[in-house]
Every structure is written in C-alpha cells, then in structure tokens.
Amino acid sequence: MRLLSTLATLGILGGGFWWVDQQYPEAKAILLDHIPTSQSLAFEPRFSTKKILKDNKRLSVDHGPIDVKLAPYLMMDVKYTKDGKETIESTVLWDMTDGEMIFDTKTWEKTHGYGDCIEAHATAGDFKIINQLASNGICDLNALRQNLPSNGSKWIDSALNKKLIVKMGAQIRLHMASPRFALEPATKLGFPLVVLSTKSTERLPKRFSAAQIQKTAEAAFGNDFAIRKIKEVYLPIYAASIPQGDQTHTIFYNSMTGLPL
Numbered sequence: 001m002r003l004l005s006t007l008a009t010l011g012i013l014g015g016g017f018w019w020v021d022q023q024y025p026e027a028k029a030i031l032l033d034h035i036p037t038s039q040s041l042a043f044e045p046r047f048s049t050k051k052i053l054k055d056n057k058r059l060s061v062d063h064g065p066i067d068v069k070l071a072p073y074l075m076m077d078v079k080y081t082k083d084g085k086e087t088i089e090s091t092v093l094w095d096m097t098d099g100e101m102i103f104d105t106k107t108w109e110k111t112h113g114y115g116d117c118i119e120a121h122a123t124a125g126d127f128k129i130i131n132q133l134a135s136n137g138i139c140d141l142n143a144l145r146q147n148l149p150s151n152g153s154k155w156i157d158s159a160l161n162k163k164l165i166v167k168m169g170a171q172i173r174l175h176m177a178s179p180r181f182a183l184e185p186a187t188k189l190g191f192p193l194v195v196l197s198t199k200s201t202e203r204l205p206k207r208f209s210a211a212q213i214q215k216t217a218e219a220a221f222g223n224d225f226a227i228r229k230i231k232e233v234y235l236p237i238y239a240a241s242i243p244q245g246d247q248t249h250t251i252f253y254n255s256m257t258g259l260p261l
Helices: 002-023 025-033 049-055 057-061 114-119 124-136 141-146 152-161 210-220
Strands: 039-043 066-082 086-095 101-104 165-168 171-174 193-197 226-244 247-254
Touching: 049 066, 049 226, 066 210, 086 210, 114 124, 114 210, 124 152, 124 165, 124 171, 124 210, 141 152, 141 171, 152 165, 193 226, 210 226
Parallel strands: 039 226
Antiparallel strands: 039 193, 066 086, 066 226, 086 101, 165 171, 226 247
C-alpha cells in the first residue's frame, strides 16, 4: 500500500508540474531556479583576476576580496528568413538580467530597448512600430500611418499606451535613451563553453525568465522566426570590493572583455 501511495503521489506531482509547465512557464522557471545544482555551463574566462588587477590601476592600489559571480544568459538556436529569400540558422545570446541581446561575445556589445519591451509585454504589432522607428528614427505620424496596413493605428496606440514610443506634436519616436535594436537575431560567438563546478550562491538572480525572452524574441523577429533549442549558460564576472571610508564599493568586471560592467 505504501508503494502504491508513493507512486500515486509522484503521479500527481508529475501531472501538476506538467500543468504548470503548459499554463505558467514563468512559474516553472522560478521553481527550477531553486533546484540546487553543482555544475553550470559557462563561458571560459579570457581574463583572470590577476590580469584584471594588473590592467586596472584603481584595483592595484587597494582592494578587498574578489569574488566570482555567474550572470545568467539564455542561448537560443534559431532560424529565420533574410529578405524573404533564404533561411538562416544562427545562435542568439540573451541577457536574463537586463533583457538585452548580445551582438558579439568578443566585445560583449549588446542591444538597448528589448528589456523595456519585455517589461511592457510588447506584441508583434508593437514591434511593427518599434522596428520602423529603429530604422528611421523620428517619423512623421501621418507618414507612418500611411506606410502601415489598415490596423496600423491600433499598433501605434498600443505602443503609446505601453510607453514604448512617445508622440511629439506631429512626430513620433522611440521612448528609450539611445535605443539599439538588432537587424537580425544572431550573436557572433567566438569562445567555447565549459562545465564549471559551482555553488548555487555564485549564480546571480534572473530578472527575466526564459519564457519572457522567447515570447519577446518571437514578437520582434516576425512570423518566420523559430526557436529550435534553448539552454541557460552563464558569464563569469568578477566582483571586486574597494574600501571607501566606512563603506565598501563593489565593481563588476566582465571576464570575457576585462572591462567594468
């Protein structure tokens, strides 16, 4: 009887987890975040703490302990069409802390604006407007309406209500400081991933879930965009503590570029 009871309990828990996975993928991500693990898939650091200390005079004079932290990223294998003529397969790396896409892992350049779109629950219609403005900058509102289909005014109203764009008299622009959106969903990857033995305390918390990032990417890159596979990876960063009187100031350094974050 005890065995039957245990199997029944596991069945109920398994069915409940499946239901959460289908109905509330963000809740599933939260649950998985709290499952302890001793290993993480991460980028292999290009700069050591010794190199960071040597290259940064501010740290070489007086510094406290330097801790290694792991920043979470979502790596997606995707496919999309380019100019409607050919299918492209690529890999996209997305920051799960600020919601931005990485252009190149050598420089760690990234977009600016997708984080706002995730928070605003931007739809494909919103991105029709966002992408137009990202390409053209400030646009005349009437001219923009003429270049849109009959339901284009609804897209404009939606983006205005979500504070993704702002109206200035007869003109309209993106409501973001120095916006930078990706023309194509692709990250230039130049360095390998390794398996690190880690402690759960080293992993920084995620601000955005995998489900939120996937939903925004699908809205941003059109009907032909498809996500084939995802996995969570980590960027090792160095947290250097610098005493400042009675307080301590912490500077974070990217282990791939050696530069402050």
